[in-house]
Amino acid sequence: MIDHILTLLIAIPLLGAAAVAVWPAKKPENFRIIALVALALEVIISLFLYISFDNQNPGHQLSEVTDWITLPIGALGVVSIDYALAVDGISFPLVLLAVIVLFVGVISSWNVIQKSRAYFALYLLLTGSVIGCFLAQDFFLFYLFFEFMLLPMYFLIGLWGGPRREYAALKFFIYTFFGSLLILIVMIALYLSVIDPLETAKVVGILGIDDPIHPDLISQVQQWLIDGKIAPEQLVHTFRFAYLADPNNYIPGSLLSTASEYLIGNIPLRLLAFWFLFIGFAVKLPVVPVHTWLPDAHVEAPTPISVVLAGILLKIGGYGFIRIVDGFFPFEAQYSTIPLAVLGMISIIYGGFNALGQSDLKKMIAYSSVSHMGFVLLGVAAFTAEGINGAIYQMVSHGVLSAMLFILTGVVYDRTHDRRIDHYRGLIAVMPQYTIITGIAFFASLGLPGFSGFVGELFTLMGAFQSEALPVWIPALSTLGIVLAAAYFLWTYQRMFFGAFWYKNGSLHVLSDLTKRETAMLLPLVILTILLGLLPGILFDMTGPTVEAWLDGLR
Numbered sequence: 001m002i003d004h005i006l007t008l009l010i011a012i013p014l015l016g017a018a019a020v021a022v023w024p025a026k027k028p029e030n031f032r033i034i035a036l037v038a039l040a041l042e043v044i045i046s047l048f049l050y051i052s053f054d055n056q057n058p059g060h061q062l063s064e065v066t067d068w069i070t071l072p073i074g075a076l077g078v079v080s081i082d083y084a085l086a087v088d089g090i091s092f093p094l095v096l097l098a099v100i101v102l103f104v105g106v107i108s109s110w111n112v113i114q115k116s117r118a119y120f121a122l123y124l125l126l127t128g129s130v131i132g133c134f135l136a137q138d139f140f141l142f143y144l145f146f147e148f149m150l151l152p153m154y155f156l157i158g159l160w161g162g163p164r165r166e167y168a169a170l171k172f173f174i175y176t177f178f179g180s181l182l183i184l185i186v187m188i189a190l191y192l193s194v195i196d197p198l199e200t201a202k203v204v205g206i207l208g209i210d211d212p213i214h215p216d217l218i219s220q221v222q223q224w225l226i227d228g229k230i231a232p233e234q235l236v237h238t239f240r241f242a243y244l245a246d247p248n249n250y251i252p253g254s255l256l257s258t259a260s261e262y263l264i265g266n267i268p269l270r271l272l273a274f275w276f277l278f279i280g281f282a283v284k285l286p287v288v289p290v291h292t293w294l295p296d297a298h299v300e301a302p303t304p305i306s307v308v309l310a311g312i313l314l315k316i317g318g319y320g321f322i323r324i325v326d327g328f329f330p331f332e333a334q335y336s337t338i339p340l341a342v343l344g345m346i347s348i349i350y351g352g353f354n355a356l357g358q359s360d361l362k363k364m365i366a367y368s369s370v371s372h373m374g375f376v377l378l379g380v381a382a383f384t385a386e387g388i389n390g391a392i393y394q395m396v397s398h399g400v401l402s403a404m405l406f407i408l409t410g411v412v413y414d415r416t417h418d419r420r421i422d423h424y425r426g427l428i429a430v431m432p433q434y435t436i437i438t439g440i441a442f443f444a445s446l447g448l449p450g451f452s453g454f455v456g457e458l459f460t461l462m463g464a465f466q467s468e469a470l471p472v473w474i475p476a477l478s479t480l481g482i483v484l485a486a487a488y489f490l491w492t493y494q495r496m497f498f499g500a501f502w503y504k505n506g507s508l509h510v511l512s513d514l515t516k517r518e519t520a521m522l523l524p525l526v527i528l529t530i531l532l533g534l535l536p537g538i539l540f541d542m543t544g545p546t547v548e549a550w551l552d553g554l555r
Contacts, residue, residue, distance in 0.1 A: 006062055006085040009045055009095070010132045013038050017124035020117055032110060035120040039103040039127065046099040053092060055541045058549035060086035060137070068141075077235035080199050084137040084240060089546025090322060091134045093392060093539055094315055097399045098134060100528070101311035102127050104403055107521050108304040108410065112160065119160060126152035126308065133316050139187050139239040139324070146183070146316065150176055153305070153313065161300040168293075168300035175293040179283035182276040187239070189273060190328065193254035196238035197221040203234045222248040245327045245553070258331070274332035277325045278340070285317030285373045288347045298366035303410030306362065310369050310402035315395045318376040322388065322550075326380065330554035333383065337469040340381035345478045347374030352484030356491075361412075361419045364488060365405045368445065371481050372398045372453075378478055379460030382470060387463020388547045393539050394456030397532060401453060404441045404525040408434070411518055415511055416503070421492055426501035431513045435497050437522050442489040444529045447482050452532035457482060 016038030020031050054061060062085075069081040087095060105123070112119050129149035136142035150173060158169030197218045201207035204224075207217060224230050225248075235251065243249045250257040255269060262269035283290045294314075298306050326333040333340070351371030358364035372394065379391030411434060412427075413419050428435040444451035447458075464475035503510060514522070532538060 004064055005045065005049065006064055006087065006135050009042060010128050010135065012041050013124040013127035013131070017121045017128070020121040020124065023117070025117065031116045031120040032106070032112070035106050035109070035124055038124055039099070039106045042099045042127070042131075043103050046096055049087070049092070050096060053087070053542065055089070056545060058089065058545040060088050062087055063137070075233050077233055077237055078199070078203060080196055080236045080238050081140045082138045082238070082240055083141060085135045086137045087135065089543045090392060090550065091319065093396050093542055094319055095131060095134045097315065097396050098130050098312050100524075101399055101403045102130070102308060104407070104521050104525065105304045105308045107517065108307055108407055110517060111414075112302070112304075115159065119156070122152040122156050126156070130312055130316070134319065137241050139190065139241065139244060141239070143184065143187055147180055149313070150180070153309070156305045157297060157301045160302045160305070163300075164296070165300045168296040171293045172297045175283050175290065179280040179290070183280035186273045186276050189255045190244055191237050191239055193251055193256040194238055194244050194249050195225065195251060196236045196240060196243055197249060199236035199238070200230065200234065203236055204230060226252060228252070241323065241327070270329060271332050271335070274325065274329040274336065277329070278321070281317045281320035281325060283317070284320065285314055285377065286370065287343050287374070287377055288350050288370065291347070291370050294370060295363050295366040299360065299362050303406055303413070306406040307403045310366070310406060311399040314369065314373055315399055318373065318380070318391060318395045321377065321380045322391070326383070326554070327550075334469065337381050337383060337467070338471070338474070341378055341464065341470050341474045344374045344377030344381055345474050347371065347377065348478050348481035349484070352481045352488070356484055356488040359420055359422055361421050361492070362406070362409050364421070364492065365402065365409060368485065368488065369398070369402055371485065372445075374481065375457050375460045375478070378475065379463050382460070382463040382467040383551070384463040384467050385544070385547055385551060386459050386466060388551065389540055389543050390456055390459025390463050392543050392547075393536065394460055396539060397452035397456040397529070400525050400528050400532070401441060401445050404437075404522060404529070405445065407518070407521055408438050408441060411514065412511070416505065418505055421495055423504040424496045425503070426497065426499045427511065428497045429501040430511050433514045433519070437514070437526060438497070439493060440526055440529070442493050444533070446485040446489045450530070450533050452529045455533060455536045
């Protein structure tokens with residue numbers, strides 16, 4: 001195994017962005033070639049990691065931990081920030097999804113000519129940031145990647161989007177930046193409340209730099225912490241996920257200790273912190289009512305950026321729910337199970353009804369994303385193995401399907417600059433290949449058995465029905481989302497593709513079937529959604545052991 005291979009996954013796109021920035025402008029097509037080569041290398045490395053990934057190991061794999069910032073600050077202790085990366089069964093499927101969708105997005109960007117240097121440099125910066133979010137095992141490092149990806153996305157929408165691109169980009173930035181501020185507040189409070197037991201042991205003097213770590217060392221430091229035997233200036237605070245998730249590492253009497261009695265307006269501070277984190281990631285998913293930025297961003301964003309936005313960026317919200325919100329505040333998450341599940345149910349139904357009422361194809365798909373991401377929240381809220389596994393599966397499935405749907409929308413828009421569903425009839429007569437692949441994408445998205453969409457929705461609903469904390473009516477009403485999905489996808493398919501050919505603003509010659517480049521983008525996604533639908537063990541074998549161990553650690 002190559003040393004620092006996870007760092008390589010982050011570094012390649014960042015180095016590619018630097019190469020694009022300094023490359024001579026005589027041949028602008030070289031910018032897209034650099035981006036394609038960078039993402040191709042990402043795919044190759046990811047396939048290598050997939051082959052070597054140990055599905056039976058529920059813990060972290062390929063860990064990279066290096067001291068990054070260590071700063072004594074007197075009576076407040078020691079600041080310790082680590083460069084920590086790793087993958088496990090929760091994060092690795094999303095890393096694979098990110099690499100695949102971002103690679104497809106580069107191919108989809110092939111016709112970008114205007115300001116191509118800036119476009120591909122920003123795209124590669126976005127790539128490195130997104131992958132860094134899924135690999136980071138330190139909250140500070142995660143937050144850096146989480147925040148940094150806002151800037152490339154803001155400019156990619158604002159400079160290459162549609163007529164209202166400035167409005168959509170600004171709305172996206174304001175919503176997500178507000179969510180980020182809530183996350184930052186909790187991150188600081190967590191940092192002030194938690195210690196790194198190993199680094200603290202070194203400061204106290206019971207662990208030398210080269211000494212082996214005794215199995216009882218951590219528990220000894222934690223007991224000294226409880227007994228007040230460690231001076232405040234000797235405490236080494238940390239952002240590491242592993243330590244933030246262990247209640248024994250919380251300083252007694254600190255802001256967010258599990259026994260904290262701090263109240264704000266009669267609300268326990270830990271519960272308030274939980275909801276701050278939840279809202280911060282709910283904006284990204286997005287969850288109703290903080291979803292309104294998404295349809296505008298999708299409608300105005302160029303096709304490749306819509307592919308990345310729906311396929312990857314939304315999944316960081318779901319990943320944050322599992323890894324951070326539930327991971328750091330499990331008691332508060334279980335206490336809030338019903339309101340969380342209700343929000344998921346509302347998102348499912350509300351998104352479905354809005355999708356049903358759209359005449360713009362891209363906006364319909366955007367609202368369908370709100371509905372499908374509601375299943376992710378429902379599965380996470382269930383707090384069962386089936387629900388969490390189903391939520392991860394749903395994120396991967398939706399990432400593949402939404403990428404396919406937005407590419408298909410871009411196909412007709414590139415030819416006609418028209419996305420209105422009621423402007424097309426009988427496309428099967430002039431675009432048979434396009435019709436077949438669109439049918440596969442629509443049927444997979446509405447949850448037809450044999451496709452990936454069915455598996456994800458099935459397991460999130462199973463997890464919700466089996467949850468002892470959820471009343472049956474919540475998952476029962478959530479099934480309405482499947483009915484609505486069938487309605488808006490089938491109705492759209494019937495209106496656009498059946499009957500005699502007719503296009504309102506042009507003739508038969510305006511529309512042509514898929515090109516080789518478009519087919520090359522879509523076929524791998526079609527194969528993947530069928531493969532995941534027929535062989536769900538490909539993902540469940542990866543996620544299952546980690547999810548079981550994760551739930552056991554929170555109970």
